[in-house]
Amino acid sequence: MVGVFLRLVGRELTLAVRGGIGTLMAVVFFVIAVTLFPLGVGPELGLLSRIAPGAVWVAALLAALLSLDRLFVADHEDGSLEQLMLGVLPIEFVVLAKAVAHWLTTGLPLAAAAPVLALLLNMSVDGLVILIVSLLLGTPILSLIGAVGAALTVGLRRGGALIALLVLPLYVPVLIFGVGAVEGAVLDVGVHANLSILAGGLVGALVLGPLAAAAALRMTVE
Amino acid sequence: MATRATGATRRGRTRWASIHFFANPARFLRVARAVYPWAAGSTAALIVAGLVLGLYVAPPDYQQGDAYRIIFVHVPAAWMSLFIYVVIALCSAASLVWRHPLADLVAKSSAPVGAAFTFITLLSGSLWGQPMWGTWWVWDARLTSMLILFFLYLGYIALHAAFDDPAKGARVAAILALVGVVNVPIVKFSVDWWNTLHQPATISKIDAPSIDSSMVAPLLLMAAGFMAYYVTVLIPRVRAQIASRRIRNLRMAQVSR
């Protein structure tokens, strides 16, 4: 069973790698979105360092949203999804494997790119470390919640815009605690509470996300 | 490998006549017809009484003057928007677990009413903010939570409407409602947390001012009136849903003729 799960993750990664430049879209979008902030609010360093945690996190959130609409739709269109539902792997684990692959191709690269961007926004070095940690804890939650949104809209002709409407309100807590941790580090007022809550949220999302997404897939794939 | 047949006509009956008292639409419609005039009447009576007590009898606040009177709309509307979201979630659970056909219709019919109450909460909060804080919008923790609740309502309504097959839309939206109801307390908690982190410069006077009993009575009357209003608008909406389902049945009969 574990082998089948890993094979599915591996397959998704292979598909992502062979999919070419499209896979890097999330990171490219992330970089461009963050560079828009100084252009929007002006180059004053004090202001930039004040908005840096929020700007990076908001951009990461939107970047993670970008590829969600293809998460199940591609498999739905070519029939792979119904074959996966007939396979030995319970649908909950199919969802989990896809969320893991989504995170490896979006969340992880985002966390890797974030420190450079944060430097562009004049963030302190204390903030950088916590920014990476908070992104590593928070972006998997984004992938898992996103999987629910993607599962709810499989089979709809225009699911993409709807996913954003469904998922963004649910992303609010992740944004708040993620930014809270980074600001805590920058202002030196402690980061543990925020990071612990993020970690707790990740555990909750790991359990509930696949359950809800699997229930949704059973209904949307008929 | 074997299959066993059941007739199409029997299918219809087993789906309607089971599980629960209100699962039968005929029975629901009977009860609804009896309840409807009472609900409509008490809506009018309670809201008039609440407005009279709130606007004329209750004394002005020693700090806010007459401006505080908007809470007689604002606070009950906020209660209702949360209450209706819980109703939608409970109906969604009933529809997913017991395939309760009426629960779907109640959930679907409730959503726009809940969204309207949420919007009234936001609007009245904003109107209240102007004399209180001198600005139309304050990122107060409660208003922010309400805003996110409003987005959740919109998502639910949009998802419901996105499916060609209403039965499928109802089941999928039900899952979203349940996901949302798990999330609402987390959102609330996170927004409170965020608010204390960014302590606003303004002093919040909305939070539990010592309320005179002459203010409690109109508040509760208005809340009861809003509840009665909810029942009053829900009944025709559910009726319309049942009627449109019957129209679909008849139309399909024509198509396959």
Next chain:
Amino acid sequence: MACIRGERPVFSGVSFSLEPGGALTLVGPNGSGKSSLLRILAVLLKPAGGTLTWEGAPVDQDWTAHRQRLHYVGHLDAVKPTLTATENLRDWARFRGAARAAPGALEALGIEELADVPGRFLSAGQRRRLALARLLAAPAPLWLLDEPTVTLDADASARVTAMIAAHRTDGGIAIVATHGEIALDGAGRLELGEHAVSADMLMTEADGESEEEEQW
């Protein structure tokens, strides 16, 4: 067994049983519910009424077990354009619980020379052959095939017919939706057109409801 697809009743009163080695062809005009029936048998779609049993036990007691004893080849080929034929086949065998794809599956369908070709270079007929190769890559007793020979040439159609025959000799069961291109020896035949839900039945049902709801 009855089926409502979307809001449209498709068929009702369908009933059949098959022994090991048996086969059933589903025939009927477009829209008569051949694909829907196959999807119900594959538990991808819930029936509106009726039961499905395997060796006497209703399959809804254990859907997981039922899924593992069936192969379903629908209209969609589930072939990934960026994976080679071998990789596609290997993945499906793994997801079906086999350690690896059984050898000979590509050969049986005459596409062994395409083993290393990515899916996007395959023609529709070649993709179809690859989808059918799944049947051999991981064994399962029940085959549910939805118009398997559409887009196939005469050679491939003959290979598929031979595959089904061999499968039945081994005690397998095949249920095949077709417009008559496939002839299976000794196979039962189910005319779904005869089980269509007629307007009269619908009207009876609608009237039944309106009696219940009369009082408003």
